[in-house]
Amino acid sequence: MDTPEKTQVTSPLSKFEDSPVFNYINSLSPIKPVKSINIAHTFHSLSFASLPSVFTSPHVNSHKETRFLKRHNYADLSKPEFSSENGNEACNDEGVAVDAAQLYDNSSELQESFDPGVSIREASVEPPSEHSKLAIELPRTLKYDCGIPDSDQTPRCGTQTDTVSKSDGTIASLVPFTNVASHKDSPEGQVHLAGLYKIESKKEATECDWENFISDSADLLIFNSPIDAEGFKELFQKSPNPVVGFCTSFSEVQKMQIVNPIGPGEQNEKEDPFTQPGETIELTQMDPTQDNLAANKDPNKYIISNPSKAVSNLHRGMRRRCLDFEMVGARRKNVEDGSSTSSVVVQSDEKITYKNTQLVPFKPSSDSSRCILPGIGLHLNALAINSRDSKKIKHETFSSSITLPGSAASFHSPTSGQELDESLALASTERDRDPNDNVVPFVEDFSQTSPKKKRRRLEGEAEACKRCNCKKSKCLKLYCECFAAGVYCIEPCACQDCFNKPIHEDTVLATRKQIESRNPLAFAPKVIRSSEPAPEIGDESSKTPASARHKRGCNCKKSSCLKKYCECYQGGVGCSLNCRCEGCKNAFGRKDGSALVEMEDEPEDETEASEKNGVDKTVQKAEIQNNDEQHPNSALPTTPLRFSRPLVQLPFSSKGKPPRCFLGVGSSSGLYTGQRYGKPNILRPQWKFEKQFQNVSGDEIPEMLRENHSPSSGIKTSPNSKRVSPPQSNLGSSPGRRSGRKLILQSIPSFPSLTPQH
DNA sequence: GAGTTTGAAACT
DNA sequence: CAGTTTCAAACTC
Known part of the structure; x- marks a missing residue:
């Protein structure tokens, strides 16, 4: 779909990500517009029109730039390797660190070869107002994907997880879900919405896994609905509060980011994309003020932008998603079971054997927590993994329930x-x-x-x-x-x-x-x-x-x-x-x-x-x-x-x-x-x-x-x-x-x- | 952990 | 369709 454009954009971004120049270039370069366009497309498909107004933040452009910067920071910080270019590599290596730039660069390739998740990552940097909303979701996806792919990043994950745990175990768990969801449906962005939705729901009732799960599943279903856009709309409409909250929070976050790009970068440096996701979540939830959060969000935004590519990948992703699901489920379980702490710990390790599926990373059953985040509904494997993890944990019913819905949703994806x-x-x-x-x-x-x-x-x-x-x-x-x-x-x-x-x-x-x-x-x-x-x-x-x-x-x-x-x-x-x-x-x-x-x-x-x-x-x-x-x-x-x-x-x-x-x-x-x-x-x-x-x-x-x-x-x-x-x-x-x-x-x-x- | 048993899947 | 072989899980030691 938009891949060509994305590819172009991405490469430059990745290159420049780190340097402030990059931001500047982005603003100037036609590329950005393209990305934005892509994003716009996704939105249209989604039929977010209503949302945009909410999200529309005056600083969209600036946000984008800031985001890139932040991302770069993350990438750099988290991964010096950041330079890694190939989509595959990016996925693998970056999984965690995945930087927006990298995503861009690799996105085209990755998407093709890998999963929707990749595409998601690719997402254009900036989707304006709407994007801001999406950004919320995206971040998750990005984090997730990143984390999953790379075993190397494990450490990062750990860091991320740590951050997440700090904020909230639940949050962490949520993030993965959202990511997953996005992957599944990413193509249309519906997924994103779903993910957001889930996240919100989770936020609301982190403790009530079941409820969350249900809601998540429901969301997924919605998303899955053939009509992605509609599903999305519905989600927003249905859950205006949560979504809106996200959007608003997100927008705020973006602003914050703009203001304090540095903050995010710092955290990012320490942590990986995973952590970011968690952070982003937090931000969205409540802490716009935190710089870190803002930074996190930025990355997310990037992710969001790529939805178009993601779509193609989605299909692929769907299948894989199953796998991811397991992982995700496990993660959730861990999170829930272990509460926030467990989730954090686990995930850190997991690495990802395979980029292909974020699943792999999760699997590391050892870390249930990881599993949790990744993705809820995305991959069956994830579910399986979860289950396994759950075994360890046992209690964690959570993952299972959650995963299911997601999985189902993924399958249904209309794409x-x-x-x-x-x-x-x-x-x-x-x-x-x-x-x-x-x-x-x-x-x-x-x-x-x-x-x-x-x-x-x-x-x-x-x-x-x-x-x-x-x-x-x-x-x-x-x-x-x-x-x-x-x-x-x-x-x-x-x-x-x-x-x-x-x-x-x-x-x-x-x-x-x-x-x-x-x-x-x-x-x-x-x-x-x-x-x-x-x-x-x-x-x-x-x-x-x-x-x-x-x-x-x-x-x-x-x-x-x-x-x-x-x-x-x-x-x-x-x-x-x-x-x-x-x-x-x-x-x-x-x-x-x-x-x-x-x-x-x-x-x-x-x-x-x-x-x-x-x-x-x-x-x-x-x-x-x-x-x-x-x-x-x-x-x-x-x-x-x-x-x-x-x-x-x-x-x-x-x-x-x-x-x-x-x-x-x-x-x-x-x-x-x-x-x-x-x-x-x-x-x-x-x-x-x-x-x-x-x-x-x-x-x-x-x-x-x-x-x-x-x-x-x-x-x-x-x-x-x-x-x-x-x-x-x-x-x-x-x-x-x-x-x-x-x-x-x-x-x-x-x-x-x-x-x-x- | 290695070896055996078992029956489904695959092949002829 | 039936018989045989292949395969990997289930089971045993």
């Missing part, structure tokens, strides 16, 4: 229909996994008693960083969990010769298409909710807890469907007529229709499991999962997504490896979690899906399902009354939870639906 589709598919897949991730941590927590659980937990932790371990498939076959989930491989992955990376996006997509050509449902969730598949499979199969069934059915011969080797068991669903298994003893539901397990509550399951086999642990988990799943299924409100991914993921969680992305499921999972927890915050929901499910399944889910989906209720009525029990038990066990879940579920469904709408 590229095809891409969207793919992204959706990925998302769906991711969702499935995500839930698992979420679940896993949770389950583990609950079930900790069982050794397996501990194991899983340990594994989970270890896995937090880990994903696939492919050696020969290059992560381009369904053997690869990551690939199968529609997620890019990240650092945690121990894969070799991995091609499932943003860098090889083309290859990945091509491969996906090939596989899909063979089997259109190859990337669809293996476990289907009762609503869809159930009918086909057979009543019995539907019996499974949630009425969910395995799409294709298993073919187990030696595991008796009592181990994770069995996809049905793994997915927490009972075997159906479609299954060709031998000696089926699936605790969730036998092929015969005999539903051994009621999944209702863990205890029962456990006992059964113990009785049946040594499987105790597995069984328990399975049961739990099943319960969860069942519930979900029941609740199922049939995923809005194309695929009802349902529950499958749950089992994963148990595995410990969390399926990376929750996208589709995530939403659902998010619902579950949210429901379950009822607790405001918590992202955990997703994380914990398993546990939650356990609880929920028994308690909450049923109701939710009932309400939401009378059909799902069918679960109770399941052909074989067997399955019914689980839900009931659940209900009986803990009614309280249900209420919360219900809310969540409702919210979740909406997301998916939105995405599809495009």
Whole structure:
């Protein structure tokens, strides 16, 4: 789109960034106008017209200049390397430090090769009034992107994180989200809005992760809406207060920056882009006065300008986003869980293995905090990561829930229909996994008693960083969990010769298409909710807890469907007529229709499991999962997504490896979690899906399902009354939870639906 | 951590 | 479509 112009502009900017001359040049050079133009375009697309008035700051131009200067300062300060030129490099290296100038320079390239995030960075320096608003968001994106890409910057991140933490842990977390959002939707700028919106919401209720999450998700959805501009408008309109506040604050910040460019530069020097984001956030929130903040904001502005490019990237980004999501989610979790502090710490480290996806950086599951920031909704991977992180943290339901929405949103992004589709598919897949991730941590927590659980937990932790371990498939076959989930491989992955990376996006997509050509449902969730598949499979199969069934059915011969080797068991669903298994003893539901397990509550399951086999642990988990799943299924409100991914993921969680992305499921999972927890915050929901499910399944889910989906209720009525029990038990066990879940579920469904709408 | 088992995915 | 091979996860020691 505007790339040509941007490219031109960017290069000069990068060069001059540091020097004051640069600013001057910018003002004089035609380039600026171009950028501004670009920005304007983005805005138009967004239909921000109304906003501009608000943001319109008299000093837009000056701001731009100042911003550049500031940015330069940041870049310089933070990274002497700053000079690094290639977009890729910039992304990688800069990730954190990403300077506006660099962004510009590299933006074109980066965008092409990498992600929307890059494009975002590129964003023109100055968008006038409107830009100012955008700037707020942009900064986040920039920071985020920067931080993610470069492992090198880690230190920076740490610094940034520190700054962020200082200001507010929540803020930090928020920033990432916004960034993420921007990435997803960046193309249109809608994302930015969403991000802003989220941020605001977060600010308002940092503590209430859940709420935030929901709001975020909602925002994302909105953004995702095909009509980016509209979505944007809506966001602003809908959340006039928050947005406006941002805008206003932002404008103020800009002014401040202009006045005190130095301040920002200083901080920037110390810190990285990450810190900046946090700072910016703070500024926007409340401290226009702080110079640093202003500085931060400036960088953001730059980011904003690039939206046009970002758009193209967005599509790409969407896919990748999934990955990012995980990371993000994790980050959030960390943030929330650990509160502000944790988030800060974590992120610092993460580096980014890959530019491609900011995801990588997040992944470093080690630093949950990092994950948090990055991006909420952007990438499924991020979610997965989050989940993993969450495992560590466990509590952090937050990330999960949050991520989901975002993910969903990203998928829906209207920008590229095809891409969207793919992204959706990925998302769906991711969702499935995500839930698992979420679940896993949770389950583990609950079930900790069982050794397996501990194991899983340990594994989970270890896995937090880990994903696939492919050696020969290059992560381009369904053997690869990551690939199968529609997620890019990240650092945690121990894969070799991995091609499932943003860098090889083309290859990945091509491969996906090939596989899909063979089997259109190859990337669809293996476990289907009762609503869809159930009918086909057979009543019995539907019996499974949630009425969910395995799409294709298993073919187990030696595991008796009592181990994770069995996809049905793994997915927490009972075997159906479609299954060709031998000696089926699936605790969730036998092929015969005999539903051994009621999944209702863990205890029962456990006992059964113990009785049946040594499987105790597995069984328990399975049961739990099943319960969860069942519930979900029941609740199922049939995923809005194309695929009802349902529950499958749950089992994963148990595995410990969390399926990376929750996208589709995530939403659902998010619902579950949210429901379950009822607790405001918590992202955990997703994380914990398993546990939650356990609880929920028994308690909450049923109701939710009932309400939401009378059909799902069918679960109770399941052909074989067997399955019914689980839900009931659940209900009986803990009614309280249900209420919360219900809310969540409702919210979740909406997301998916939105995405599809495009 | 290494080795084995398992069953899905891929191939023929 | 069936049989075989390949693959990576799940599991065991």
